[in-house]
Structures are given as C-alpha cells and as structure tokens.
Amino acid sequence: MSTIRYTKDHEYISVDGDVAIVGITDYAQAQLGDVVFVELPTMGKSFKKGEQAAVVESVKAASEVYAPVSGEVVEINSELEGAPALVNEDSVGKGWFVKLRITDQGELGALMDEAAYADYLKTLD
Amino acid sequence: MRYLPLTPDDRADMLARIGAENIDALFAAVPADKLLQAPPDLPRHKSEMEVERMLSRMAARNVSAGSVPFFVGAGAYKHHVPASVDHLIQRSEFLTSYTPYQPEISQGTLQMLFEFQTQVANLTGMEVANASMYDGSTGCGEAALMAHRITRRRKAVLSGGLHPHYADVVRSLSQMTGDNVVSMPADARANEDLLSQIDDSVSCVIVQSPDVFGNLRDLKPIADACHAKGALLIAVFTEVVSLGLIEPPGAMGADIVVGEGQSIGNGLIFGGPYVGLFATKQKYLRQMPGRIAGETVDAEGKRGWVLTLSTREQHIRREKATSNICTNSGLCALAFSIHMTLLGETGLRRLARLNHANAVKLADALTAAGVEVVNDTFFNEFTVRVKGDATALVERMAAQGVLGGVPASRLSPNAGVDDLLIIASTEVNTDEDRAALVAALKQ
Amino acid sequence: MLNNQGRPTQPVEAVAPHVRKTFTGHRALAMEEGLIFEIGRAEVTGVDVDDAGEFTPRLGKLERTTPIDLPGLSEPEAMRHYVRLSQKNYAIDLGLYPLGSCTMKHNPRLNERMARLPGFGDIHPLQPVSTVQGALELIDTLADWLTEMTGASAVAMSPKAGAHGEACGMMAIKAALEARGEGAQRRVVLVPESAHGTNPATAALIGYDVRPIPARDDGTVSVEAAQAALGPEVAALMLTNPNTCGLFEPEVVAIAQAVHAAGAYFYCDGANFNAIVGKVRPMDLGVDAMHINLHKTFSTPHGGGGPGAGPVVLSAALAPFAPVPFIRKDADKFAFVEHAEGTQSFGRMTAFHGQMGMFVRAMSYMLSHGGDGIRQASEDAVLNANYIRVCLSDVMSAPFGDKPCMHEALFDDRWLKGTGVTTLDFAKAMIDEGYHPMTMYFPLVVHGAMLIEPTESESKASLDLFIMALRDLAFSVQKGETERFSGAPYYSPRRRLDETRAARTPVLRWTKRKPIPAANQIAAE
Known part of the structure; x- marks a missing residue:
C-alpha cells in the first residue's frame, strides 16, 4: 500500500516501503504544456532533498525537477525517452520519472498529503 | 536625410498627439547633465555619391585577390563564386x-x-x-x-x-x-x-x-x-x-x-x-x-x-x-x-579534383625549381621551406605584385618556423600565375 | 484551434470552403516548392568546372571512397528554387517589422555595393599588411566613430555578434580583475531578472556564478537593489540600457558609482543603443564595457539570422586587456598586433579580424547619416515608438501607465483577459493583416508582453495604417470575433506549425524515406 506526498514545486512521491516513485503532478504537466523531452539522472546517482534530479522540457520552457527527499536512483523511466507525451497523458502513472531508495524516511513528514496539496493548489492562480 | 521619412511637420504633429513639448521631453529619464545638447562631433550627413567616393578611395588602397597571382590560404581561400x-x-x-x-x-x-x-x-x-x-x-x-x-x-x-x-x-x-x-x-x-x-x-x-x-x-x-x-x-x-x-x-x-x-x-x-x-x-x-x-x-x-x-x-x-x-x-x-546546390555532387567532386591538380602542378614546378616542398600529402595547400625569412620573402613578392602565401611565423611567432611558407592553390590560379610564383620564389 | 504551445488541439478545416484546390498545389504567385533533395539529381551541375586532366594525386590513402549524396541543380532550376523560397519570407523591404529589441530598420543598398568593392570584399585576412592599408584605415575610422559616439577609450573590433561581444567584454573584465589579483575572489556576476537571456548565459560561459537581482515592476533596477547585491565577491554588474522594457534606467549613474565603489566593473548590454546614439554617451554614465550590435544600431542586414557584428567599446581601465588582433597607428601607416604575447591582451576571440563585411556597411551607414543624421535617427525612433504607444493606449493596456518609452512601446495582456484571445493569437492575426508580429512574451517580467519597435524607417502614413490595423484587431477582440485570432494566420504560406511534433520526434535532415507529401503531391494523388 503506497502513500503519495507532494511538494510545493509540484513533484509527487509515491512511497512503498523504502522505495518511492517520483514524478510531476497533473497540475504541473498542465502548466508546462506539451512535454517534449525529459532529462533523467543516471542509475545509482544519489541526491539530497531539494537537489535537481531531472529537467523536463516543453516546447518553450525548461523546468527543473527536484528530489522531494534524499535517496539513490534505483530505476529510471526509460520509456520517456521515446514517448515524452506520457508525462502529459498520465503524469502519475506511466509518466513517472525515477524510483528512489529513500535514505531518510523522516523527510517525508515535511511533505503535503493529498488534501493539503489540493488546498495549496487553490491558493495559486 | 534620405533614410528618414518623417518631415518636420510630421514630427510636430506627432509630438502634439503625444502631448510632448519637444523631443527631449521623451528623453526625460536621461539625467539632464548627460543629455548631449548637440550632435556628436562627427562630419555631417553625405550624399550617396560622396560616400561612394570616400569608401572607394579606401578600397583602392588594398590589393584585391583577383588582381594578382594569388596563393594566400591558411584558413580562408580564394574561389570562384557563381x-x-x-x-x-x-x-x-x-x-x-x-x-x-x-x-x-x-x-x-x-x-x-x-x-x-x-x-x-x-x-x-x-x-x-x-x-x-x-x-x-x-x-x-x-x-x-x-x-x-x-x-x-x-x-x-x-x-x-x-x-x-x-x-x-x-x-x-x-x-x-x-x-x-x-x-x-x-x-x-x-x-x-x-x-x-x-x-x-x-x-x-x-x-x-x-x-x-x-x-x-x-x-x-x-x-x-x-x-x-x-x-x-x-x-x-x-x-x-x-x-x-x-x-x-x-x-x-x-x-x-x-x-x-x-x-x-x-x-x-x-x-x-x-x-x-x-x-x-x-x-x-x-x-x-x-x-x-x-x-x-x-x-x-x-x-x-x-x-x-x-x-x-x-x-x-x-x-x-x-x-x-x-x-x-x-x-x-x-x-x-x-x-553547393549549384555544384551538386558532380560539380563539387570536379572542383575538388581541379584544386588538387592545380596544387600538385605547383608543387611539382617548385620542386623542379629547387624549392623544398615539406609535405608528403596535401589537398590544395602545402608548405615550402625557403632560404631565410619567409616574412621578408612574402613582402618582397608583394612588392613584385605576387601574393605568394602565408609565412608560418605570422601564425606562430617564436615557434621556429620562420623559414616556412604556406601556399594555397585553387581553381582560380592559371599557368601564368604559377609561373609568376615560381619565378618570384626562385629569386 | 491551437493551444499556446503551437500544437493543433482539434482538426482544422483543411482550406477555407471558397478556396478551390489546384492541381499543382500552387496558388497563382504562391508557389509550393520541394526540397533540393527531391528536385535535384547527383549528375546535374549548375557550375562548369574545367577538367583537371591527368596527374598523380598526393592524397596518401585518404581519397574519398563513399558518395557524398549531394543533389545538384542547373542554374535556371536553382534560381527558381531559391526565388520561390524567398517568397515565403517576410522582410523589412515588404512591410513594417516591429520586432521589439531586434531593430528591423531599413538596410540601405549603398552599403551592399560598398561591401562588394573588390578592395574590401576580395582581400585576404593574411595578406601582407602593406597590401591592406585601406582596409585597416576603414576599421580604424569606424573605431574612431564608435569611440566618439560612446565616449570610450578603445574598441575591440573582432567579436562576431552581440553575444560574442558580451563574452569579449566580460573576458576583458575577468582579465583586468586577475591583473589586480582579485580574479579568484570575485566570482559572481549580477544580472537583473529582466535581462536578455544572453547575459546570464555569457557570464556562465566564462565561468562566473550568476546572481539575479530583482527588477522593479517596470524592469528598471534601483540603486538600492544593486547595492544590496554588491560585495567583495562581485566581479561585474550587467545592465541593459535602455532596458528590455524599452525604458532608460533612471538610476544608471548612481548604479555605476555603486558598482565602482564596490570594486566591480559595469558591463552595459548595448542591444538598445539605437535609441540613444547621438543623444547620450554611455561611457559618460559610468559604463566600463558595452557591445554594439552593428546589425541593429547601424543597420547591417539581419540576413535571416546573421551574420551580425559586435564590437565592444571599453573604458580606459579595460582597454589594455582587449583581444588581439588590434590596429596600431604608426607615423605613416597602420600595423597589426596579432599576438597577445608581450601585451596584457586576454587573447583571441576569432580566427581573423572580425566582420569586415559588416564594418564596411556600418561605415557607409554612418558616413551617410553623419553625426546629425544619427542623432535624428535616434530621435525619430523614439518619436515613432511613443506615437504608437499613445495611439494604442486606449485600446490596449500598457504596464507602466503613460510613462514615455524609448525606441519601443511595451503592452501587456491585461486587456485580453477573459476574451479568449492570447498574445500569441493576436500576433498571428497581425500576420493576416500583412505585418510581422511584434516581439511577444519578452521581457519575461511583463505578463503576455507585446514589444513594438517601429524604428525610424517608417513614414507617418505607414505608422497610421499600422495603428489603425491594430485598433481594428483590438475592436474585433472586444466584439468577440475570436475566430479571427484562434485560427490565424489564414493567408500565410503555412498555417500554424506543430512545434510539439518537431521537438518530440526531431527530423533535422532529409533522408531517403517516405517524406510528408508536399502540397502539390497531395493534389496530384
């Protein structure tokens, strides 16, 4: 059973044990428009919370994606290379970016849950 | 001024429409003591004929590649452009x-x-x-x-x-x-x-x-x-x-x-x-x-x-x-x-072959005249070893109306290459050009 | 219907119903044209080259063994191909080209003729210096004019374009700091948020950390903001003046003083110098280095994206560090310093001496205008922009109220809110009216920005028609005629292009594959 947490930069992290799936939220993909390229990190790379983990590019913008928590990359979504549109079509499903092995479960506490993120989105615009 | 379509009346009408008293009202953000009160201290505007005369005079002080036997390369090459x-x-x-x-x-x-x-x-x-x-x-x-x-x-x-x-x-x-x-x-x-x-x-x-x-x-x-x-x-x-x-x-x-x-x-x-x-x-x-x-x-x-x-x-x-x-x-x-489209595959291959052929002819003629060609292989440019300083030689040849190459020391001073001369020969060179260069180099 | 990413989101009717399809795909003077790889043949050539005859090659074992795969066209075919292509482009010579910050002014043809004089166009950069004295005289004269117009001590002529000039100026600053022994300490370059993207890119290129400084709502920088960011680790501040919003920086003198007091240098992006040349000398404001886009201020043609030329004027403090080559004036002749050894020069920016072809054109422009005409041109450019600003202010929204602008008028998209029309749609509808769109979505600090730069080349009648056309479009927006915008342009050689497809599946060269059929092939099938 996984739990999903969110950051203010619109990354989501879906946690299952000590491994978590990271991607960008539906709100983020809608803001970006058509995603044309995702630059993913290499396998085995470690990040501290808040470090740049990936770059997502739309036709006219490039945005950095930050690690929601510290961890090591154990898998990347190589399907995005040939099909970046997956980020637009299914950002929390097939459009995920990386799987991280979490090094500090405590960091999850600082992130928003579903309800808090929904409230946060209402404050934008 | 032939490039400026606005008339004085236009300018006055437009300033009135804007509601500005004069043109400097639009430059109000510039600190007053920095705004020039008069045009810069430069000559006044000139007719097309005058400009052409002035620049043609400067241009005439240069020796153009097409006017002499020309063998200068080393990064830029004289070719015929359609x-x-x-x-x-x-x-x-x-x-x-x-x-x-x-x-x-x-x-x-x-x-x-x-x-x-x-x-x-x-x-x-x-x-x-x-x-x-x-x-x-x-x-x-x-x-x-x-x-x-x-x-x-x-x-x-x-x-x-x-x-x-x-x-x-x-x-x-x-x-x-x-x-x-x-x-x-x-x-x-x-x-x-x-x-x-x-x-x-x-x-x-x-x-x-x-x-x-x-x-x-x-x-x-x-x-x-x-x-x-x-x-x-x-x-x-x-x-x-x-x-x-x-x-x-x-x-x-x-x-x-x-x-x-x-x-x-x-x-x-x-x-x-x-x-x-x-x-x-x-x-x-x-x-x-x-x-x-x-x-x-x-x-x-x-x-x-x-x-x-x-x-x-x-x-x-x-x-x-x-x-x-x-x-x-x-x-x-x-x-x-x-x-490149005009040349196409056929034209480019012919052009390249002609360039190489002209360089080979020149290298052979120089060798025959006792000048040492350094290269074993080349395309349309090669290096010769001259007696003495290549820079002085190039100046001397220029005085005789031959632009005969680039002294290697002009590109690399203090590299021990003072006696090397880099010579390019393209499709523009004629037999007469080559003869002139060989004669100039032999002296 | 297209979204703001340029991607079709629902099918568009292929052609307007009243337009008949033609067999060829052409529409009278609007010709479809295939790629050279589709119409050319490897065995055809448009250049007669003499036969090389028999000789022994000296190529070692490196003779080409593979075909190149280059199509050829005979001269009549080539003429037609490129003339047809040319007719798919907008151009200054066709109409008003109000592309803010790009300065699309008239390109005098005298300048083209002068650049083609054999004495300029057909001389080699490595000929003996004695055979190019007139060329050096021209470069030296141009440098004199540039220093007179800017108040500078020296000018580095070799940079190839504006961004290259920026790099040159910043490299001179870095060299000067190193000569002072402060190279390791000063690692940061300050760049306002409103700056053009080249500024931070240039600073990063030569190894500086970029620190953004906040801009006020109108993109200008306050001396307090500059002061707060300055410190012993700061190498330079880069400021565009007039700035990217088309405003003169009101506190530029105080900012320059603060920068110097902190031991840093003041780099000015001279992209908008055309608004003030002949009116203000940038070095009088405290600038240490500024590049000048000859292709903007001095009208060398943009040529569909270059070549440009970006000479950099330098203060006395930076002049010794200028790149080679530079000209030395001896008693009766000009000499060239081509190597940095034995000088304080930071080195070399490019193989040869810079954009000579652009120098001749710029010199021809300057001589034609003279000091008086150059000043008048700046005044007219500013007058034209303000005229447009005032004549549109009741139908479009200006972000800074009634404040006068310099050479370009800036509008935002507040007036479009709730209409269903975006800045992009509005711009595309201008195409149908026969205008090139203005710069849009730049500067980034203004929402939905529309930056209009008419230049001094427009007559009052031309400005009035442009203003009326934009007013008509604005009324259309108010009346809810959204289809005039959402599907625009309707009448250009191509409708909106799918940029998402281009980026997701890049096709960057022709290959032997089943191509997307050209329109004439569709018609023939």
Whole structure:
C-alpha cells in the first residue's frame, strides 16, 4: 500500500516501503504544456532533498525537477525517452520519472498529503 | 536625410498627439547633465555619391585577390563564386528578414536551413548538423566546450597541425573557465605523437585535416585511441572543398566535426563574415550548440519547418544554456547552400579534383625549381621551406605584385618556423600565375 | 484551434470552403516548392568546372571512397528554387517589422555595393599588411566613430555578434580583475531578472556564478537593489540600457558609482543603443564595457539570422586587456598586433579580424547619416515608438501607465483577459493583416508582453495604417470575433506549425524515406 506526498514545486512521491516513485503532478504537466523531452539522472546517482534530479522540457520552457527527499536512483523511466507525451497523458502513472531508495524516511513528514496539496493548489492562480 | 521619412511637420504633429513639448521631453529619464545638447562631433550627413567616393578611395588602397597571382590560404581561400549566388542572397526576403521566429512567414529561411543542415551532415559524414556558427574558429571553441559537457572532463589536447588562431580561441576561452589545454608544438611534417597524450583525463583531441601546413591526417587511429579512453575526437577543417575529394571525418570516427565553410559561396572579405559548419552524432544532439531547423506539419497537415530544440538555448535556459550564441551566420549559410546546390555532387567532386591538380602542378614546378616542398600529402595547400625569412620573402613578392602565401611565423611567432611558407592553390590560379610564383620564389 | 504551445488541439478545416484546390498545389504567385533533395539529381551541375586532366594525386590513402549524396541543380532550376523560397519570407523591404529589441530598420543598398568593392570584399585576412592599408584605415575610422559616439577609450573590433561581444567584454573584465589579483575572489556576476537571456548565459560561459537581482515592476533596477547585491565577491554588474522594457534606467549613474565603489566593473548590454546614439554617451554614465550590435544600431542586414557584428567599446581601465588582433597607428601607416604575447591582451576571440563585411556597411551607414543624421535617427525612433504607444493606449493596456518609452512601446495582456484571445493569437492575426508580429512574451517580467519597435524607417502614413490595423484587431477582440485570432494566420504560406511534433520526434535532415507529401503531391494523388 503506497502513500503519495507532494511538494510545493509540484513533484509527487509515491512511497512503498523504502522505495518511492517520483514524478510531476497533473497540475504541473498542465502548466508546462506539451512535454517534449525529459532529462533523467543516471542509475545509482544519489541526491539530497531539494537537489535537481531531472529537467523536463516543453516546447518553450525548461523546468527543473527536484528530489522531494534524499535517496539513490534505483530505476529510471526509460520509456520517456521515446514517448515524452506520457508525462502529459498520465503524469502519475506511466509518466513517472525515477524510483528512489529513500535514505531518510523522516523527510517525508515535511511533505503535503493529498488534501493539503489540493488546498495549496487553490491558493495559486 | 534620405533614410528618414518623417518631415518636420510630421514630427510636430506627432509630438502634439503625444502631448510632448519637444523631443527631449521623451528623453526625460536621461539625467539632464548627460543629455548631449548637440550632435556628436562627427562630419555631417553625405550624399550617396560622396560616400561612394570616400569608401572607394579606401578600397583602392588594398590589393584585391583577383588582381594578382594569388596563393594566400591558411584558413580562408580564394574561389570562384557563381554570379547567381550573390544575386540570390541579395533578394530582399533573404537579406532583410530576421531569425525565423514566426515560422508561418519564414518558411523560405527555414527550408533553406534544413537543406543546409542536410548538406553539411552529408559532406562531413555525420548524423546531424546545426544551422551554422559564426565561423570555423569560434565553432572550434564551442566544440571543445561541448566535449567537456559530454565527457564531464575538462582537458583538451590540441594537435600541432591545428590552425594557431583556432588554438588561440580555444586557449583564450579555457583560460577563462579554468579548463586544461595541452598544445602540441607546431609540426609541419605531421609527425606528432598524439596517441601518447590520450588518457582518462582527456575530454577531447582536436585535430585538423588538411592541417594548417596542408598535410592530410588519418583520423581513424586517433578516433580509436580517444574512444578507448572515453574521450571524443573533434575533427576540424578550414578548407571545405577538400571534402569533395578526401574521406569525410565521420567515416574515420570523429565525434564532432567543425569547420570553416567560407570557400563555398562566400568571399574573402578580410576575414568575415564567414560561416562555421558544425556536425555531430545523433546521441550528442542535445549538447550541440546553435540553432536547428526541424521538419513538422502545419494546421492543414502541410509539411513545413520550424526552429526546434530551442530549450537548449540562452533565451530559455539562461545561465544553463549550451552556449550564449544568439545569432548564427544565416546569410553566409544561404550563400554556402546555394553554391553547393549549384555544384551538386558532380560539380563539387570536379572542383575538388581541379584544386588538387592545380596544387600538385605547383608543387611539382617548385620542386623542379629547387624549392623544398615539406609535405608528403596535401589537398590544395602545402608548405615550402625557403632560404631565410619567409616574412621578408612574402613582402618582397608583394612588392613584385605576387601574393605568394602565408609565412608560418605570422601564425606562430617564436615557434621556429620562420623559414616556412604556406601556399594555397585553387581553381582560380592559371599557368601564368604559377609561373609568376615560381619565378618570384626562385629569386 | 491551437493551444499556446503551437500544437493543433482539434482538426482544422483543411482550406477555407471558397478556396478551390489546384492541381499543382500552387496558388497563382504562391508557389509550393520541394526540397533540393527531391528536385535535384547527383549528375546535374549548375557550375562548369574545367577538367583537371591527368596527374598523380598526393592524397596518401585518404581519397574519398563513399558518395557524398549531394543533389545538384542547373542554374535556371536553382534560381527558381531559391526565388520561390524567398517568397515565403517576410522582410523589412515588404512591410513594417516591429520586432521589439531586434531593430528591423531599413538596410540601405549603398552599403551592399560598398561591401562588394573588390578592395574590401576580395582581400585576404593574411595578406601582407602593406597590401591592406585601406582596409585597416576603414576599421580604424569606424573605431574612431564608435569611440566618439560612446565616449570610450578603445574598441575591440573582432567579436562576431552581440553575444560574442558580451563574452569579449566580460573576458576583458575577468582579465583586468586577475591583473589586480582579485580574479579568484570575485566570482559572481549580477544580472537583473529582466535581462536578455544572453547575459546570464555569457557570464556562465566564462565561468562566473550568476546572481539575479530583482527588477522593479517596470524592469528598471534601483540603486538600492544593486547595492544590496554588491560585495567583495562581485566581479561585474550587467545592465541593459535602455532596458528590455524599452525604458532608460533612471538610476544608471548612481548604479555605476555603486558598482565602482564596490570594486566591480559595469558591463552595459548595448542591444538598445539605437535609441540613444547621438543623444547620450554611455561611457559618460559610468559604463566600463558595452557591445554594439552593428546589425541593429547601424543597420547591417539581419540576413535571416546573421551574420551580425559586435564590437565592444571599453573604458580606459579595460582597454589594455582587449583581444588581439588590434590596429596600431604608426607615423605613416597602420600595423597589426596579432599576438597577445608581450601585451596584457586576454587573447583571441576569432580566427581573423572580425566582420569586415559588416564594418564596411556600418561605415557607409554612418558616413551617410553623419553625426546629425544619427542623432535624428535616434530621435525619430523614439518619436515613432511613443506615437504608437499613445495611439494604442486606449485600446490596449500598457504596464507602466503613460510613462514615455524609448525606441519601443511595451503592452501587456491585461486587456485580453477573459476574451479568449492570447498574445500569441493576436500576433498571428497581425500576420493576416500583412505585418510581422511584434516581439511577444519578452521581457519575461511583463505578463503576455507585446514589444513594438517601429524604428525610424517608417513614414507617418505607414505608422497610421499600422495603428489603425491594430485598433481594428483590438475592436474585433472586444466584439468577440475570436475566430479571427484562434485560427490565424489564414493567408500565410503555412498555417500554424506543430512545434510539439518537431521537438518530440526531431527530423533535422532529409533522408531517403517516405517524406510528408508536399502540397502539390497531395493534389496530384
């Protein structure tokens, strides 16, 4: 059973044990428009919370994606290379970016849950 | 003033409409003590005839390449450019348009760039090319930075046959960024041992062929050695016509190919504007600097072109861009592409063969006259060893109305190459030109 | 219907119902044209080259063994191909080209003729210096004019374009700091948020950390903001003046003083110098280095994206560090310093001496205008921009109220809110009216920005028609005629292009594959 947490930069992290799936939220993909390229990190790379983990590019913008928590990359979504549109079509499903092995479960506490993120989105615009 | 359509009455009406008392009311944000009260201390405006007279006088003080037996090369070459090329690039719609940011009304420039990119990729034997760089030398500097980004190493090894100005551009930039550069000494016989320089710390090896002394270099063993250590081979050329006759760098394993395209479509113009050609492998596409045109469709499904992959560029990525480049060399790329289209495969191969034949004839004539030709191999340029100082010799020949080459010491002072003269011979040289040079050199 | 990413989101009717399809795909003077790879043949050539005859090659083992795959066209075919392509481009010579910050002014043809004089166009950069004295005289004269107009001590002529000039200026600053022994300490370059993207890209290129400084709502920088960011680690501040919003920086003198007091240098991006040349000398404001886009201010043609030229004027403090080559004036002749050894020069920017072809054109422009005409041109450029600003202020929204602008008028998209029309749609509808769109979505600090730069080349009648056309479009927006915008352009050689497709599946060269059929092929099938 996984739990999903969110950051203010619109990354989501879906946690299952000590491994978590990271991607960008539906709100983020809608803001970006058509995603044309995702630059993913290499396998085995470690990040501290808040470090740049990936770059997502739309036709006219490039945005950095930050690690929601510290961890090591154990898998990347190589399907995005040939099909970046997956980020637009299914950002929390097939459009995920990386799987991280979490090094500090405590960091999850600082992130928003579903309800808090929904409230946060209402404050934008 | 013939370029300014507004009349004094127009100006008065417009100021009244704006509600400004006078023109300086619109410059109110400028500190009053900094606003000039009168025009700058420069001559007043002149008629077209006067300007033409003044500039023609300056131009007449120069010896133009077409007026003398001419053998100067070393990075820029005198070739015949068809009349239609110059006519076409002066069409208003090419000359007075901007970068094709609005693709619906820029399809002419965009399609031309797509054709240019394909021509460059095919010529160099590479997979992708960009829409041009400022010139070969700046492209060379950008290629080194690109290799550093790909390999995450910061050390470039420069062949001693690399044009010394190109090497200077790479060194000046590296000095700023704190990157390492290893420069091999000037080497007219191409005997340098580059392979022993390649280790795990090297990002790229930059080799020119034909090199600055005219020697052809086999890039294959260097490419293999680079790849064995995770480094990249950057192949450079300054004479693009050579690609009509010699094996392309892509076929010998180069990772990035960068060169000067001036020879095709573009005049000498005292060094610029020229056009840098830049090509690489598909897998390095996203690290390639410069603009790129790509194919797509419009809302009605018709084929068309746009500038693409612009997220690599400065206007979006700012300090994280692949390069700070904004402008490319669009009109020179157009001249290149038109001339190359006129030549086609058949014409380019014939032109390259004629250039080589003319250089061979000249080398044979010089050898027969007792002048030492240093090179074993060459395309349309080679190096001779002269008695005494080549610079003084070149000045003496110029006084006799022969522009006979480039002293190697002008490019590399204090490198022990004072007696070497670099001589280029293209399709423009006649038998009389060659005879004049041989006679001048024999003296 | 297209979204703001340029991607079709629902099918568009292929052609307007009243337009008949033609057999060829052409529409009278609007010709479809295939690629050279589709119409050319490898065995055809448009250049007669003499046969080389018999000789023994000296190519070693490096003779080409593979075909190049280059199509050829005969001269009549080539003429037609490129003339047809040219007719798909907008151009200054066709109409008003109000592309803000790009300065699309008239390109005098005298300048083209002068650049083609054999004494300029047909001389080699490495000929003996004794045979190019007139060329050096021209470069030296141009440098004199540039220093007089800017108040500078020296000018580095070799940079190939604006961004290259920026790099040159910043490299001179870095060299000067190193000469002072402060190279390692000063690692940061300050760049306002409103700056053009080249500024941070240039600073990063030569190894500096970029620190953004906040701009006020109108993109200008306050001396307090500059002061707060300055410190012993700062190498330079880069400021565009007039700035990217088309405003003169009101506190520029105080900012320059603060920068100097902190031991840093003041780099000015001279992209908008055309608004003030002949009216203000940038060095009088405290600038240490500034590049000049000859292709903007001095009208060398943009050529569909270059070549440009970016000479850099330098203060006395930076002049010794200028790149080679530079000209030395001896008693009766000009000499060239081509190597940095023995000087304080930071090195070399490019193989040869810079964009000579552009120098001749710029010199021809300057001589034609003279000091008086150059000043008048700046005044007219500013007058034209303000005229447009005032004449549109009741139908479009200006972000800074009634404040006068310099050479370009800036509008935002507040007036479009709730209409269903975006800045992009509005711009594309201008195409149908025969205008090139203005610069849009730049500067980034203004929402939905529309930056209009008419230049001094427009007559009052031309401005009035442009203003009326934009007013008509604005009324259309108010009346809810959204289809005039959402599907625009309707009448250009191509409708909106799918940029998403181009970026997701890049096709960057022609290959032997089944191509997307050209329109004439569709018709023929």
